[in-house]
Amino acid sequence: MEQYLAAPWVVEPLRRDDCCLVSDGGGALVVMSAEQARRLQVRAPVPILGIGQCQTSWDVQYRPTLTSTGAKASGEAAFAMARLEPADIDVAQIYDCFTITVLMTLQDYGFFPAGQGAAFVRDGQIQVGGRLPLNTSGGLLSETGMPGLQLVMEGVRQMRGTANLQVKGARHCLVSNQGGTMHTHSTLILGQ
Amino acid sequence: MTAPLPAPEITPLNKPWWDALAQGRLTFQSCSCGHKWLPPRAECPACLGTQWKWEAASGRATLVSFTVFHVAYHEAFKTRIPYNVAVVELAEGPRMISNVIDSPNGRGLRIGMELALVLQLLQEDGGTTIARFRKAPS
Numbered sequence: 291m292e293q294y295l296a297a298p299w300v301v302e303p304l305r306r307d308d309c310c311l312v313s314d315g316g317g318a319l320v321v322m323s324a325e326q327a328r329r330l331q332v333r334a335p336v337p338i339l340g341i342g343q344c345q346t347s348w349d350v351q352y353r354p355t356l357t358s359t360g361a362k363a364s365g366e367a368a369f370a371m372a373r374l375e376p377a378d379i380d381v382a383q384i385y386d387c388f389t390i391t392v393l394m395t396l397q398d399y400g401f402f403p404a405g406q407g408a409a410f411v412r413d414g415q416i417q418v419g420g421r422l423p424l425n426t427s428g429g430l431l432s433e434t435g436m437p438g439l440q441l442v443m444e445g446v447r448q449m450r451g452t453a454n455l456q457v458k459g460a461r462h463c464l465v466s467n468q469g470g471t472m473h474t475h476s477t478l479i480l481g482q
Numbered sequence: 483m484t485a486p487l488p489a490p491e492i493t494p495l496n497k498p499w500w501d502a503l504a505q506g507r508l509t510f511q512s513c514s515c516g517h518k519w520l521p522p523r524a525e526c527p528a529c530l531g532t533q534w535k536w537e538a539a540s541g542r543a544t545l546v547s548f549t550v551f552h553v554a555y556h557e558a559f560k561t562r563i564p565y566n567v568a569v570v571e572l573a574e575g576p577r578m579i580s581n582v583i584d585s586p587n588g589r590g591l592r593i594g595m596e597l598a599l600v601l602q603l604l605q606e607d608g609g610t611t612i613a614r615f616r617k618a619p620s
Binding site for chain 1: 519520521523527546547549550551552553564569577578579588
């Protein structure tokens with residue numbers, strides 16, 4: 291924490307360690323129906339249990355509120371499709387372009403009441419072994435700023451049980467993504 | 483030596499807005515559906531209609547949010563940091579991104595505080611008139 295507070299401001303109130311790197315990269319996923327996966331005898335297919343999307347506005351100044359995003363509507367759609375609740379999620383890969391984005395996204399998903407983010411994440415609660423292990427391959431902040439697909443890939447590894455930082459017994463993984471200046475959002479719930 | 487700010491890209495759509503600023507008026511678009519907005523768009527962001535017209539703003543506004551830049555991402559800003567970037571809401575409803583000029587480092591700014599329009603002619607920056615804000619006199 292001392293090291294964090296000693297780092298210079300970038301755009302106040304964000305310091306250097308609040309901001310992810312800008313990285314180029316590529317990734318790919320093969321998406322198909324469950325029936326097709328059976329027919330092709332795909333090894334360890336990972337089912338999509340729920341998806342949701344939302345666009346709140348065309349640009350940052352049009353956003354109806356700056357403390358909530360499309361994570362709310364897209365999360366509700368994904369949870370409803372999967373017939374799950376936040377309490378059913380064992381591991382999550384949350385789009386973390388900036389640290390604040392993670393807290394806002396988890397709040398909109400309903401993991402804690404408004405303003406309670408600090409209590410939810412402190413004391414190792416978002417590490418492996420905590421109540422909601424997050425970004426187990428490092429996310430944008432610590433793995434690569436290549437935005438998005440690496441979070442889905444790590445979600446797939448968690449559901450297959452092949453992640454380096456594997457969450458034991460994890461059955462449901464939540465993945466978030468967003469675009470623009472937090473005015474588009476998508477949510478994915480993976481299962482086994 | 484301070485590098486000039488990059489000149490705005492003038493398009494047929496935004497030219498009336500920049501021209502009005504040069505004549506001392508801040509304008510915004512107002513749709514027949516009742517929605518009002520900035521910056522200039524060809525379609526209403528609320529109803530996607532094209533039946534809109536330009537209206538003049540009173541210049542009264544409130545501060546919605548702000549950040550303070552401590553890193554220059556363009557040559558022209560190297561001698562201008564720190565400076566604030568603010569989302570302000572005009573009394574008529576549209577929101578725009580601007581600066582609050584009487585507190586570049588953001589000290590003393592409060593979300594929700596009242597602001598007043600300042601039109602600044604930036605001679606050293608190609609003669610562009612831009613819309614900024616200052617704290618409203620209490």
